[in-house]
Amino acid sequence: MxxxxxxxxxxxxxxxxxxxxxxxxxxxxxxxxxxxxxxxxxxxxxxxxxxxxxxxxxxxxxxxxxxxxxxxxxxxxxxxxxxxxxxxxxxxxxxxxxxxxxxxxxxxxxxxxxxxxxxxxxxxxxxxxxxxxxxxxxxxxxxDLLQEKIDHEKDVGARQRAEKLARTKRELEEQRQYKQKAQQRDHAYDDMFSEENMRRTSNQNRSEDWEDDFM
Structure with missing residues (x-):
């Protein structure tokens, strides 16, 4: 008792x-x-x-x-x-x-x-x-003290597994976001140097009187 x-x-x-x-x-x-x-x-x-x-x-x-x-x-x-x-x-x-x-x-x-x-x-x-x-x-x-202990340890194990899974998901999401930001940083100027933009800014494609635009 x-x-x-x-x-x-x-x-x-x-x-x-x-x-x-x-x-x-x-x-x-x-x-x-x-x-x-x-x-x-x-x-x-x-x-x-x-x-x-x-x-x-x-x-x-x-x-x-x-x-x-x-x-x-x-x-x-x-x-x-x-x-x-x-x-x-x-x-x-x-x-x-x-x-x-x-x-x-x-x-x-x-x-x-x-x-x-x-x-x-x-x-x-x-x-x-x-x-x-x-x-x-x-x-x-x-x-039943033994059964209480078994049930408790099962609950603790299940909670720990759930916490580990949530932690793993959180870490993977953080890694995904980090890689995405790194990729955006690395390719931030890609459009600036695209072939079309380079063609637009090239003097070879300007008319002979292009300098008049600045007068």
Missing amino acids: VYYFTSKREEYDTPAMLYMGKHKEENEKLIEHGLTHDVWFHADKFSSAHVYLRLREGESWENIDPGVLEDCAQLTKANSIEGNKRDNVTIIYTPWSNLKKTKGMAAGQVGFKRDKMVKSIHVQTRTNAIVNRLNKTREERFP
């Missing part, structure tokens, strides 16, 4: 989705089948739920909306037995893709591929208003 929460505030239009496993066995599945635009949250130095944020379109894990970030931190703290009792708790977070699982690790235990990609947020105290608001949005689901 996975718990889903909605982080919605007046300062932004599109709500953000937060989710976490009910127990450590479920956390193992979330670690294995996370998506590339998921961000993982956990209480530092305390046992806690693994809370995930699914980034919205155009968001970066390094630039999460402050309100959403606070919601994630409060939800993580509230779902830590020891951390929930304490003040001044540090919540760490990192992209799902930075999580590392090696043999011998206990269920729910993870490491990091790059420590430099781990950030932290300080939570001075539990804010009940935030936790209660999030808990009112909680939904219990039994998703």
